[in-house]
Amino acid sequence: MELLIFYPLGALTVLLALGVVFNNSPIGSAVSLIGMMLGLAGVFILLSAHFIAVLQVIIYAGAIMVLFMFVIMLLNLKGDDRAWKTRERNLFLSVMTGVLLLGILYEFIEITNATTFREPATLAEDFGTTARVGTTLFTDYVLPFEVASILLLAAMVGAVVLAKTKVD
Amino acid sequence: MVPLSHYLILSAILFSIGVLGVLIRRNAIVVFMCIEIMLNAVNISLIAFDRHMNLHDGQIFSFMVMCVAAAEVSVGLAIVIALFRNRPTVNLDEFNLLKW
Numbered sequence: 001m002e003l004l005i006f007y008p009l010g011a012l013t014v015l016l017a018l019g020v021v022f023n024n025s026p027i028g029s030a031v032s033l034i035g036m037m038l039g040l041a042g043v044f045i046l047l048s049a050h051f052i053a054v055l056q057v058i059i060y061a062g063a064i065m066v067l068f069m070f071v072i073m074l075l076n077l078k079g080d081d082r083a084w085k086t087r088e089r090n091l092f093l094s095v096m097t098g099v100l101l102l103g104i105l106y107e108f109i110e111i112t113n114a115t116t117f118r119e120p121a122t123l124a125e126d127f128g129t130t131a132r133v134g135t136t137l138f139t140d141y142v143l144p145f146e147v148a149s150i151l152l153l154a155a156m157v158g159a160v161v162l163a164k165t166k167v168d
Numbered sequence: 169m170v171p172l173s174h175y176l177i178l179s180a181i182l183f184s185i186g187v188l189g190v191l192i193r194r195n196a197i198v199v200f201m202c203i204e205i206m207l208n209a210v211n212i213s214l215i216a217f218d219r220h221m222n223l224h225d226g227q228i229f230s231f232m233v234m235c236v237a238a239a240e241v242s243v244g245l246a247i248v249i250a251l252f253r254n255r256p257t258v259n260l261d262e263f264n265l266l267k268w
Contacts, residue, residue: 003170003174006174010178014178014181017182017185017186017205020189020201020205021185029198029201030201036205036208047216047219048219049219051227052215059234060204060234063238064238064241068200068241068245071248072197075248075258077258091192094191095192097191098184098188098191101184101187101188102180102184109173109177112172112173112176120219120221121221123222127222128227132224133224133228136225148235151235152235152239156242158243159243159245160246162243162246162247162249163249
């Protein structure tokens with residue numbers, strides 16, 4: 001039954017990800033990316049990671065994509081976003097690298113399939129809830145949490161400084 | 169119950185699409201979006217293994233990935249704006265000052 005939900009969701013996310021890469025205008029790419037984020041939120045709900053799914057919608061589809069949209073609108077690219085620009089000389093090389101990477105990842109998956117995983121552990125009653133994830137975050141991982149706050153502060157200061165001053 | 173390998177395959181496909189986009193697109197903003205696709209693909213793997221083993225560590229890791237993605241996007245887009253002030257284009261091939 002879950003497969004019936006998983007396959008359309010997976011196909012949707014893959015198609016929208018391709019839409020991000022092969023879209024003409026940056027706005028079209030951004031809208032495709034928002035759709036992909038929402039599809040991935042559905043995948044996370046299917047994995048019963050509800051907290052992460054909600055974060056996906058709020059942070060990625062909300063905050064980060066609004067930032068993207070804002071910058072695209074701000075830059076006002078005249079004619080620059082009409083043409084589908086690719087790397088001029090090394091297109092063949094790039095496509096070959098992509099295909100090679102897909103092959104490597106597929107082989108990796110084959111190997112993981114061949115290895116016998118243990119049976120999936122029985123799911124706890126409170127798996128993926130905010131309370132459970134929060135308890136883990138504030139007991140075992142409280143140091144990375146604090147370090148992440150310093151990282152976000154540094155990013156905030158860096159963004160203000162970079163966007164304010166002129167590059168000479 | 170969806171088997172673990174399905175999630176891994178979805179993750180691999182999305183990651184490859186992200187790499188492809190970074191390699192063939194020249195618009196700096198679209199390249200950033202493709203990096204976001206790659207980060208999301210990694211999140212799927214983390215949470216799928218998390219569910220498989222009934223732990224919560226993977227969800228914390230994906231939470232950290234989201235933090236790093238937010239920081240990266242804010243700084244990166246600020247860099248794009250600074251570059252755009254310098255020269256009115258976002259085509260990455262035109263910024264080759266540091267290339268020898």
